[in-house]
Amino acid sequence: PVRVDDQYLHTVKLTRRGREGSLQLDNYPAVTGTSQGVLQVLNTPGNVYLGGVPDLESYTGGKFSKNFKGCVMRLELNGVAVNIPAHALFGVNVNVCTTS
Structure with missing residues (x-):
C-alpha cells in the first residue's frame, strides 16, 4: 500500500x-x-460520487467505514477539465485545495 x-x-x-x-x-x-x-x-443509474459518500457503510455493504477526506484539485473526463463546484450537488469531506 x-x-x-x-x-x-x-x-x-x-x-x-x-x-x-x-x-x-x-x-x-x-x-x-x-x-x-x-x-x-x-x-450509472444515479449520481456519480467523487471523494466521499454520505453513508459509506450503507453504500459499500459494510466493507468500508472510513470515507475520503481531502481535496480534489482538478478533474478531467476524456481530456476535458470539469468545473467541480458547478456540477456538484453537495460535498462530503472534500475541501478546497491549497498549493502549498
Whole structure:
C-alpha cells in the first residue's frame, strides 16, 4: 500500500476501455482489472460520487467505514477539465485545495 495522507499532492488516473479498467497513483505501476459480465460501458443509474459518500457503510455493504477526506484539485473526463463546484450537488469531506 502507498500512503497518500502525507500533505503532498498526488495524481490518480482512472482508465476504462470496454471491460478493462486501471488505476494509477502518481508514477507507480497501474493496477488493472476486468469487470464481470458482458457490459462494455460504465453507466450509472444515479449520481456519480467523487471523494466521499454520505453513508459509506450503507453504500459499500459494510466493507468500508472510513470515507475520503481531502481535496480534489482538478478533474478531467476524456481530456476535458470539469468545473467541480458547478456540477456538484453537495460535498462530503472534500475541501478546497491549497498549493502549498
